[in-house]
Amino acid sequence: MLSYLESARIDANYRYFYGDLFRLMLNAGRAVSEVVEEEFGKGQRICVVCGSGNNGGDGIVAASELIKSNSVSVIALRGRESLSTDMLKRAVETYNGPIEGPEMLDQCIANCTIVIDAILGVGAHGTPREPYASAIRKINTSGKAVVSIDVPSGLGSEIAVRPHITVTFTDVKEGMTGENSGKIVVRDIGIPRDAVYRAGPGDMLFYPYPEPGSHKGMNGTLSVFGGWSYYGSAVIAARAALAAGCDLVKVYTTRENAPLIASHSFEYMVSSIGDSVPEEAFRSRCILLGPGLGRDFDRRIVSQIIMRAQRIVLDADPLRLLPHLGDLSGKEVVVTPHASEFRDMSGMDPVPENAMEFAKSHGVVVVLKGEEDIITDGNSLYRCTGGNPRMTMGGTGDMLAGLISALMSKGMPALRASLLGTFINKSAADMCMERKGLWYSVSDMIGAVPEVFLRYSDGAKINSFRAH
Numbered sequence: 001m002l003s004y005l006e007s008a009r010i011d012a013n014y015r016y017f018y019g020d021l022f023r024l025m026l027n028a029g030r031a032v033s034e035v036v037e038e039e040f041g042k043g044q045r046i047c048v049v050c051g052s053g054n055n056g057g058d059g060i061v062a063a064s065e066l067i068k069s070n071s072v073s074v075i076a077l078r079g080r081e082s083l084s085t086d087m088l089k090r091a092v093e094t095y096n097g098p099i100e101g102p103e104m105l106d107q108c109i110a111n112c113t114i115v116i117d118a119i120l121g122v123g124a125h126g127t128p129r130e131p132y133a134s135a136i137r138k139i140n141t142s143g144k145a146v147v148s149i150d151v152p153s154g155l156g157s158e159i160a161v162r163p164h165i166t167v168t169f170t171d172v173k174e175g176m177t178g179e180n181s182g183k184i185v186v187r188d189i190g191i192p193r194d195a196v197y198r199a200g201p202g203d204m205l206f207y208p209y210p211e212p213g214s215h216k217g218m219n220g221t222l223s224v225f226g227g228w229s230y231y232g233s234a235v236i237a238a239r240a241a242l243a244a245g246c247d248l249v250k251v252y253t254t255r256e257n258a259p260l261i262a263s264h265s266f267e268y269m270v271s272s273i274g275d276s277v278p279e280e281a282f283r284s285r286c287i288l289l290g291p292g293l294g295r296d297f298d299r300r301i302v303s304q305i306i307m308r309a310q311r312i313v314l315d316a317d318p319l320r321l322l323p324h325l326g327d328l329s330g331k332e333v334v335v336t337p338h339a340s341e342f343r344d345m346s347g348m349d350p351v352p353e354n355a356m357e358f359a360k361s362h363g364v365v366v367v368l369k370g371e372e373d374i375i376t377d378g379n380s381l382y383r384c385t386g387g388n389p390r391m392t393m394g395g396t397g398d399m400l401a402g403l404i405s406a407l408m409s410k411g412m413p414a415l416r417a418s419l420l421g422t423f424i425n426k427s428a429a430d431m432c433m434e435r436k437g438l439w440y441s442v443s444d445m446i447g448a449v450p451e452v453f454l455r456y457s458d459g460a461k462i463n464s465f466r467a468h
């Protein structure tokens, strides 16, 4: 079962890794025409009702196949000129019949035996607006056989097509049932596994944008326990967390290192801890434990932090404690070992299958860092490619831990935060490499984080936020 957002994630990743989606649109349109002919036979009169997104494009491609053995009319509900994206223009080129405007809708529906609903797919938000709403009502009262493409248009809102058949792609979409979608036919349209199981720009879709009107602390609170031995690691993690959009970051460190860490930025807060952990630290939405802690940490305090935290990222030295802490499921835990840390904490070779086994048996998300990061929650195995050899410098792991914990502090679930965090980390490194070759620093990488967001996030979302 795919959510609309997961489906959009796969599309975005496909575009990024494999180029344009048009091949998929061709496959989607062909799949629809095959199902229509399998179900109803040839020689039908078919009315294809199209919106101006890619769902409409699938409809036009289906029309270009169906017209070979049926009588076909195509309606563009917002007029032919609305089919203006490159993908839609290419879809229109496949079809050599006329494309009518909305004024022909009534006649087209009246004359047909089958209506194909290509109005809205997984790119829809909320209740369909006009002219789609009226078209949906007309389709539903037409008495004709109705086939929806991918999802019934308007699914989940009060104005939705009620089809006899839905031809859906890759997997059933969230919310679809036999009652609201009719007979559900799932067709593979050739999406490679990698578009699903590789971190990419599609993971940006899950970034929680600040709600207009939200106030301080609603968009991330993070407690960083670190810098007890190596103060710079805590500075890097805290700065990376701020760059990823966390509202409030507080570093808990030793009395000696607190002033040093504070002197590096006025944007995070610093507190020194003694024999016990201040209660307020657990009020943060997420805890990051580990960067720069060193090997000689107080096991009692560190175990206490892990046991008390609900959402926690564990990095570096405290990872050694993990085998002694039992099952952590029930909490949201991410562990971020590199190869030798993984060996130490698990006693297993640092390979994807073992990362998966460890994640499953401990109820955690494992981010096994390397030339290719492995990300697993014990059920699914993802990888994050990209990055470059300069990432072997000290501090890139601290930065990754800061990014993942910041995303969790903003409410992202552990696995989603890990996918997006690894993608941002490697993309920041690659962006720095474009500019400075191998001679960039971790500070440069942190500086590149906002640009990574801007380059890869869904422009529409950013714009709609700006519009408020």
Ligand SMILES: NC(=O)C1=CN([C@@H]2O[C@H](COP(=O)(O)OP(=O)(O)OC[C@H]3O[C@@H](n4cnc5c(N)ncnc54)[C@H](OP(=O)(O)O)[C@@H]3O)[C@@H](O)[C@H]2O)[C@H](O)CC1
Pocket (backbone or CB within 6 Å): 007, 010, 011, 021, 024, 025, 026, 028, 051, 052, 053, 054, 055, 056, 057, 058, 119, 120, 121, 122, 123, 124, 125, 126, 127, 128, 129, 130, 132, 149, 150, 151, 169, 170, 189, 191
């Ligand atoms: N990988 C795949 O499975 C492929 C799927 N394909 C098909 O593409 C659609 C998704 O296409 P997309 O372009 O993202 O979105 P839609 O076609 O669903 O619609 C987007 C347009 O609709 C407008 N919109 C959104 N909500 C509403 C509403 N409530 N009322 C009216 N209009 C609405 C939206 O405009 P906005 O300005 O509001 O953003 C868009 O213009 C998928 O379902 C498949 O059918 C591809 O073929 C590729 C492979």
Ligand SMILES: [K+]
Pocket (backbone or CB within 6 Å): 055, 117, 118, 119, 120, 121, 148, 149, 150, 151, 152, 153
């Ligand atoms: K549809």
